Amino acid sequence: MSTFSMGMAALGGVVLAGVVAWNTWTSRKNTPRQAEAPAGEDPVEPGQRQEPVLDEATPLPVPEKRPALDALIDAIAPIAVEQPVSGDAALAAMPHTRRAGSKPMAIEGQNAQTGEWETPQPGRRYTAFQAGVQLANRTGHLNEIEYSEFVMKAQAFADAVGGALDLPDMLAEVARARELDQFACDHDAQLSFTLRARQAAWSPGYVQQHAVRLGFVPGVIPGRLVLPAATQGLPPMLGLSFDTQAAMADDPTQSALRDVTLSLDVPQVERSEQPFARMRDAAVALATAMEGVITDDNGAIIQPEGLDVIGADLEKLYDILDARDLSAGSPQARRLFS
Structure with a gap:
C-alpha cells in the first residue's frame, strides 16, 4: 500500500472516530436527565401519586367553617316560615342542582337552637331560611337569565317548606353583579x-x-x-x-x-x-x-x-x-x- 493510500486510510479512521464521538456527545446531550434513585428506595414513577407523610401528633389546622352566603358577593332572598321546619323536610325540598346557570347558589337555614345560619342538616329544626346566588365568578357576572333560574329554584323550595320568599330587585342585583365582576377582572x-x-x-x-x-x-x-x-x-x-x-x-x-x-x-x-x-x-x-x-x-x-x-x-x-x-x-x- 502506498504512502498516500495509508495516509488516506488513517485520515478516514480519524473522521470515523470523530463522527462516532459526535454522535455519542449528541445522544448524551439529547437524552433527558433522569431522577436519581436513593439507595435502598424504589424511585417514584412520574405518574404515580405520592401522598405527603404527616405527623399524627401535629395535624394540619383546618379552616374555620362559615356560612356559604355573604351579602358582599351574593344576592340573598330571605324565606320566612310560620313555624319551625325540620332539617329532613328542608333537605327533601332542596333543588336538584345547586347552580343557576354558571353561578353557584345555596340555601341556608337558621338553626332553632343556636340561631346560626347553616346548610340544613337532618335531625335539626330551622326557624327561617335564605336562598342566595353568587353575583360573579371567573365565568362573568350574574345575568338576567341566571337570576330568573335562581328565582324559580328558590320559589320552589319556599313553596315546599311553606315559606314566603322575599326577592331582591333583579335589575339592582344584576347591576351590582356587573360592578363586582368589573372589580374582579381589574x-x-x-x-x-x-x-x-x-x-x-x-x-x-x-x-x-x-x-x-x-x-x-x-x-x-x-x-x-x-x-x-x-x-x-x-x-x-x-x-x-x-x-x-x-x-x-x-x-x-x-x-x-x-x-x-x-x-x-x-x-x-x-x-x-x-x-x-x-x-x-x-x-x-x-x-x-x-x-x-x-x-x-x-x-x-x-x-x-x-x-x-x-x-x-x-x-x-x-x-x-x-x-x-x-x-x-x-x-x-x-x-x-x-
Missing part, C-alpha cells in the same frame, strides 16, 4: 414563571424529584405537582406543571421536557403565607438545581430586579383586596376568583 392575578432548560432536557421523574425536595407533592392530574397550603382543606399555595402526555407516556424516562411552569393563583392564597416569596424561592432553587433559567411566557429571561417589581405590585394588589373586604385567601375571595 384585580385578578394568576402569576406564572416558566423554567427552561439551558442545555440537556429533563425527564418527568427528574423534575418531580427536585420539586419534592422543596415540599411539592404529586397532584391528581398527571404532570402537575402542588405545594400544599399550611391549612388542610385550602387550595394549594403553588402549582408546578409540565406536559401531561409526557407524564403519561409508556416510558416517561424517555420523555424530554424543555420547560415547566410554576404558578400562583394570587386571590386563592392568604397574604400571610407569603406565597410570592415561596414562588420566587422555588423558581430560583429549581433553576439552579436543574440548570435552567426563569423566563416569562414570551421566553424573556426574568432578572432579579424584575422579580422585585412583581413583588411590589403584588403588595399593592393585596392592599386593594383588603380594602374591599376581599382579602386574598378569604372565603369570599376564593369564591369570587374561581
Whole structure:
C-alpha cells in the first residue's frame, strides 16, 4: 500500500472516530436527565401519586367553617316560615342542582337552637331560611337569565317548606353583579414563571424529584405537582406543571421536557403565607438545581430586579383586596376568583 493510500486510510479512521464521538456527545446531550434513585428506595414513577407523610401528633389546622352566603358577593332572598321546619323536610325540598346557570347558589337555614345560619342538616329544626346566588365568578357576572333560574329554584323550595320568599330587585342585583365582576377582572392575578432548560432536557421523574425536595407533592392530574397550603382543606399555595402526555407516556424516562411552569393563583392564597416569596424561592432553587433559567411566557429571561417589581405590585394588589373586604385567601375571595 502506498504512502498516500495509508495516509488516506488513517485520515478516514480519524473522521470515523470523530463522527462516532459526535454522535455519542449528541445522544448524551439529547437524552433527558433522569431522577436519581436513593439507595435502598424504589424511585417514584412520574405518574404515580405520592401522598405527603404527616405527623399524627401535629395535624394540619383546618379552616374555620362559615356560612356559604355573604351579602358582599351574593344576592340573598330571605324565606320566612310560620313555624319551625325540620332539617329532613328542608333537605327533601332542596333543588336538584345547586347552580343557576354558571353561578353557584345555596340555601341556608337558621338553626332553632343556636340561631346560626347553616346548610340544613337532618335531625335539626330551622326557624327561617335564605336562598342566595353568587353575583360573579371567573365565568362573568350574574345575568338576567341566571337570576330568573335562581328565582324559580328558590320559589320552589319556599313553596315546599311553606315559606314566603322575599326577592331582591333583579335589575339592582344584576347591576351590582356587573360592578363586582368589573372589580374582579381589574384585580385578578394568576402569576406564572416558566423554567427552561439551558442545555440537556429533563425527564418527568427528574423534575418531580427536585420539586419534592422543596415540599411539592404529586397532584391528581398527571404532570402537575402542588405545594400544599399550611391549612388542610385550602387550595394549594403553588402549582408546578409540565406536559401531561409526557407524564403519561409508556416510558416517561424517555420523555424530554424543555420547560415547566410554576404558578400562583394570587386571590386563592392568604397574604400571610407569603406565597410570592415561596414562588420566587422555588423558581430560583429549581433553576439552579436543574440548570435552567426563569423566563416569562414570551421566553424573556426574568432578572432579579424584575422579580422585585412583581413583588411590589403584588403588595399593592393585596392592599386593594383588603380594602374591599376581599382579602386574598378569604372565603369570599376564593369564591369570587374561581
